[in-house]
Amino acid sequence: MTIDRRTFLRTATAGGALIALGTTAEGTAAAAPGGFPDYRYATTLLTPEQLSYNPTGEIIFPCIRGVYDKLPDPLGRYHLYYAPHDAPGGICLAYGDSLEGPFTEYPHNPIVSHTWSPHYDVSHVSSPHVLWNADERELWLYFHGENTTTRLARSKDGIHFTYDKAVLTTSMMPAGTTETSYARVFRHDLPDRGARYVMLFMRNTTANHRDICWGWSPDGRDWTFDQEPLVRHSDVGAVNVGGPSLLTRGDSAYVVYNTDKESGGNILITEVGRDFSRRDHLGVFYDSGSADPENGRAASPSFGTDGGVPYMVYEAGERLSGAIALARG
Numbered sequence: 405m406t407i408d409r410r411t412f413l414r415t416a417t418a419g420g421a422l423i424a425l426g427t428t429a430e431g432t433a434a435a436a437p438g439g440f441p442d443y444r445y446a447t448t449l450l451t452p453e454q455l456s457y458n459p460t461g462e463i464i465f466p467c468i469r470g471v472y473d474k475l476p477d478p479l480g481r482y483h484l485y486y487a488p489h490d491a492p493g494g495i496c497l498a499y500g501d502s503l504e505g506p507f508t509e510y511p512h513n514p515i516v517s518h519t520w521s522p523h524y525d526v527s528h529v530s531s532p533h534v535l536w537n538a539d540e541r542e543l544w545l546y547f548h549g550e551n552t553t554t555r556l557a558r559s560k561d562g563i564h565f566t567y568d569k570a571v572l573t574t575s576m577m578p579a580g581t582t583e584t585s586y587a588r589v590f591r592h593d594l595p596d597r598g599a600r601y602v603m604l605f606m607r608n609t610t611a612n613h614r615d616i617c618w619g620w621s622p623d624g625r626d627w628t629f630d631q632e633p634l635v636r637h638s639d640v641g642a643v644n645v646g647g648p649s650l651l652t653r654g655d656s657a658y659v660v661y662n663t664d665k666e667s668g669g670n671i672l673i674t675e676v677g678r679d680f681s682r683r684d685h686l687g688v689f690y691d692s693g694s695a696d697p698e699n700g701r702a703a704s705p706s707f708g709t710d711g712g713v714p715y716m717v718y719e720a721g722e723r724l725s726g727a728i729a730l731a732r733g
Contacts, residue, residue, distance in 0.1 A: 438689075442733065444731055445693070445731050450466075457494065462488055462724040462726070466486045467486070470482055486498070487514075490528065551584075552583060553570050586704070594620050604618050607633065616633060635661065646704075672689055698721060703719040704719045713732060
């Protein structure tokens, strides 16, 4: 039986009746899987057509960060990082005072190019993820270029970055690994591993199926990587999975990630536990539905709150021909 998330998601029997996750027996609204907000599409934030820096007609992988309480003179309350993927790519910035927009394109994009002498000269750079490193009082940018390499750059203002180093390459993973990219890094303590940061990323192999992998680090620079996938595509009945983010609630941690459109185009959720020892696949976290401009695909979620309201910023639409959208909890 196929169960639509907007109606049922997960069901339980109560007095002989099916109760939908999203409702209670009394019919009042409840939470999505894991007790998280039930996000719904609200608005489109950026499309390639509105941007001055638009070398390829496509943008991907948004990362939203509140900087109003972190930077001395920010451009706006929020920085929105994104990038084209296809060559030459380029890490880009937009800024605004509300998560619901409007966002203004930074006039000197890209802030990180596909060439950065003497550090690298690659076909493209993409998939920006920015972490506020409270220890260093800096914004740390993780990005890929090529797809075989995840890199780190650091900034005091979120605009001008200093190159640090490559933090992940295919050579750090098992033989047959062809891509290690689309990484996001989170402050998350793993005392038994001596770690204070966790990285989630997508791994591709010669079999051409993409899985979610992970690593841990004491400082965000030097990493140890699990050689086994955290979430295999086959674990959740997908051809490919990618775009992972980490969420925490109560005493547990969860990984949310997208499937390809062939596999439904939705965002799924897996509970991994505070120590990453669990693998409980909870199903659909966000149903891409048919809202304009989703067209059956939602991907690469990044999360924030504004005025106590939870928001999810994400890719909406066909890969490499979509927009950056906002869903409200």
